[in-house]
Amino acid sequence: MKTVVPMPMEVLETAIRHGLSKKRTNALAAVVCGALPATIMVFQFHPAWQTWVIGLVLGLIWGNAFEYAYHRFLLHRPRTQHGAAHQEHHAQIGTPTEAEFVALISSPLNIVLLFVINGIPAFLISFLLGQLGILCGIFIGWSVYLILCEEIHWRIHMNGWLPPGLHFARTYHMSHSQQPLQRVPAALRCSPGEQRDWEKQTSCLVPDP
Ligand SMILES: [Zn+2]
Ligand SMILES: [Zn+2]
Numbered sequence: 001m002k003t004v005v006p007m008p009m010e011v012l013e014t015a016i017r018h019g020l021s022k023k024r025t026n027a028l029a030a031v032v033c034g035a036l037p038a039t040i041m042v043f044q045f046h047p048a049w050q051t052w053v054i055g056l057v058l059g060l061i062w063g064n065a066f067e068y069a070y071h072r073f074l075l076h077r078p079r080t081q082h083g084a085a086h087q088e089h090h091a092q093i094g095t096p097t098e099a100e101f102v103a104l105i106s107s108p109l110n111i112v113l114l115f116v117i118n119g120i121p122a123f124l125i126s127f128l129l130g131q132l133g134i135l136c137g138i139f140i141g142w143s144v145y146l147i148l149c150e151e152i153h154w155r156i157h158m159n160g161w162l163p164p165g166l167h168f169a170r171t172y173h174m175s176h177s178q179q180p181l182q183r184v185p186a187a188l189r190c191s192p193g194e195q196r197d198w199e200k201q202t203s204c205l206v207p208d209p
Contacts, residue, residue, distance in 0.1 A: 019099035029108030034143025047133030055134040059141015
């Protein structure tokens, strides 16, 4: 039987279609995961507009800090499922199938998980501080952060338009994909053997000497 090999343009178009679809589904999941609990809580806690604003800012900062730590300490860790998926993300740069691997979050289910993992400590902290109303803004902040992060990341990879102040992000992100990720904490560094195995698979991680 004759096998039909798709043309590079077809591969590229299919990858972009799939990538855009993943981005849309993730955005929808992020909206639902943030807006649904926020709507329920707004009727419970009746936050003032100032509480909304503080919560929103806190949610954006929290989301950014979580993403930074998650990427730095987990995604670049060898021999983990997350590490393997992230390695694929970096390895696909410049290939016709790159768009297929751009999404930072692999499925809407993982977005639900992210909101649960972060929502529990946020609830406990705000409960202990007697500031439960702040959660409404925090949840919306997480949704906004996730959607913006996926969108900016997509544009970085797909050479899309970025606001002038964000051009450095493209350079930084792409150089991060090519250069070793250093300053990994000692507790998370791998042994020389593990390091060699990992380097065979990816050039992502080179711990400090
Ligand atoms: Zn990327
Ligand atoms: Zn990375």
